[in-house]
Amino acid sequence: MHLGPLFESLLAVPSPSRREGALAAEVKAFCAARDLAVEEDDAARPLEGQVGNLLVRLPATAAGPTLLFCAHLDTVESGEAPVAWRWDEGAGAYAATGETVLGADDKCGVAVLLGLLDRLAAEPGAPRGEVRAVFTVCEEIELLGSDAMPPAWLRGVDAAFALDHSDPAEIVRAAPAKEVLRFTVHGVAGHASAPERRINAAHLLARVAAHLPSGRLDEISTCNLGVLRSGTAVNVIPGTGYAEYEIRSHDEARLRFYADRTEGIIDDTVQNARILPFGQDEVRQALVEIDRERCYGAYRLEDDVAPVVLARRGITAAGLAPRLTEGQGGSDANVLNRRGVPCCVLGCGMHGAHSTRERADLAEMTTALEVLARLVRGAAE
Numbered sequence: 024m025h026l027g028p029l030f031e032s033l034l035a036v037p038s039p040s041r042r043e044g045a046l047a048a049e050v051k052a053f054c055a056a057r058d059l060a061v062e063e064d065d066a067a068r069p070l071e072g073q074v075g076n077l078l079v080r081l082p083a084t085a086a087g088p089t090l091l092f093c094a095h096l097d098t099v100e101s102g103e104a105p106v107a108w109r110w111d112e113g114a115g116a117y118a119a120t121g122e123t124v125l126g127a128d129d130k131c132g133v134a135v136l137l138g139l140l141d142r143l144a145a146e147p148g149a150p151r152g153e154v155r156a157v158f159t160v161c162e163e164i165e166l167l168g169s170d171a172m173p174p175a176w177l178r179g180v181d182a183a184f185a186l187d188h189s190d191p192a193e194i195v196r197a198a199p200a201k202e203v204l205r206f207t208v209h210g211v212a213g214h215a216s217a218p219e220r221r222i223n224a225a226h227l228l229a230r231v232a233a234h235l236p237s238g239r240l241d242e243i244s245t246c247n248l249g250v251l252r253s254g255t256a257v258n259v260i261p262g263t264g265y266a267e268y269e270i271r272s273h274d275e276a277r278l279r280f281y282a283d284r285t286e287g288i289i290d291d292t293v294q295n296a297r298i299l300p301f302g303q304d305e306v307r308q309a310l311v312e313i314d315r316e317r318c319y320g321a322y323r324l325e326d327d328v329a330p331v332v333l334a335r336r337g338i339t340a341a342g343l344a345p346r347l348t349e350g351q352g353g354s355d356a357n358v359l360n361r362r363g364v365p366c367c368v369l370g371c372g373m374h375g376a377h378s379t380r381e382r383a384d385l386a387e388m389t390t391a392l393e394v395l396a397r398l399v400r401g402a403a404e
């Protein structure tokens with residue numbers, strides 16, 4: 024099948040996290056038209072979303088490993104519907120017009136996975152092991168959907184593949200762990216005209232920020248101060264300030280080290296913000312609350328594990344030269360690996376994810392579908 028019209032129909036349905044209902048209905052209708060049963064889990068209630076994760080099972084027709092492919096239904100927040108896009112003839116790609124994100128992350132993956140289901144449904148006699156297609160929700164909000172997936176969906180899976188990357192010749196065999204520190208500093212508020220015995224929380228927050236590293240920490244670790252908020256008006260000494268800081272590393276021990284150090288820097292800087300007024304007993308001291316959240320763990324697949332071996336074979340069979348690479352972000356693969364299912368990430372034509380310069384390369388999507396079809400066929404041989 025031609026992926027262009029299918030992809031356009033998916034683009035027309037906005038699906039930010041927790042509001043994937045309409046896109047899930049598209050997937051269900053697509054499968055119903057091909058007599059494929061769709062199971063939905065109970066994730067909608069705990070996640071307070073419109074719909075749970077979806078699973079389509081294609082029973083084995085021959086001996087072979089059980090394969091699981093997943094793509095996430097949700098996109099980052101894209102503003103008001105409709106999503107604005109245009110066809111870039113020169114690039115052979117769908118492009119965002121600059122007003123909203125395109126949602127190529129991960130509608131490229133959804134389109135390619137539906138294309139695979141279409142192809143497998145059309146050749147029911149072809150020899151292959153069991154294939155499971157999972158459409159997850161809430162991937163963009165710390166992988167909550169795949170986290171909530173029922174264990175039964177993962178039982179017996181030999182190799183899994185998350186469709187959530189750009190180049191279809193690449194195999195993302197590793198991704199970092201991530202931790203977020205959210206902290207609130209409490210100073211002493213007051214009027215700007217009477218600064219004595221006040222502690223300006225905005226200034227304190229700025230001092231903390233100035234002490235924290237920014238950007239790359241080492242060859243496998245990064246950090247980012249993403250949110251910094253304080254103050255209401257220029258004539259008010261702010262009493263509180265709030266910030267969010269993330270750290271990623273491919274090495275768990277380094278991540279722990281950097282996160283502990285960050286907490287130490289915040290604590291020390293705030294500790295030093297105290298007022299010892301001359302001739303008075305009362306000491307005023309700034310305070311801080313730090314909330315540390317571990318978002319997901321790192322994974323690293325060796326060359327000889329099933330998803331890497333099978334992906335390499337599928338990419339080669341599709342006429343490309345496979346390349347192993349490492350990702351810098353989290354995906355459903357982080358969760359599946361943690362849950363005991365070896366999973367790598369494969370490319371499906373998305374570029375510039377999470378930006379208004381997002382692009383979906385139609386030729387790469389078509390190639391990705393070819394890779395998956397060859398992968399399924401090759402796994403059973």
Ligand SMILES: [Zn+2]
Nearest residue numbers: 095128129187
């Ligand atoms: Zn994604």
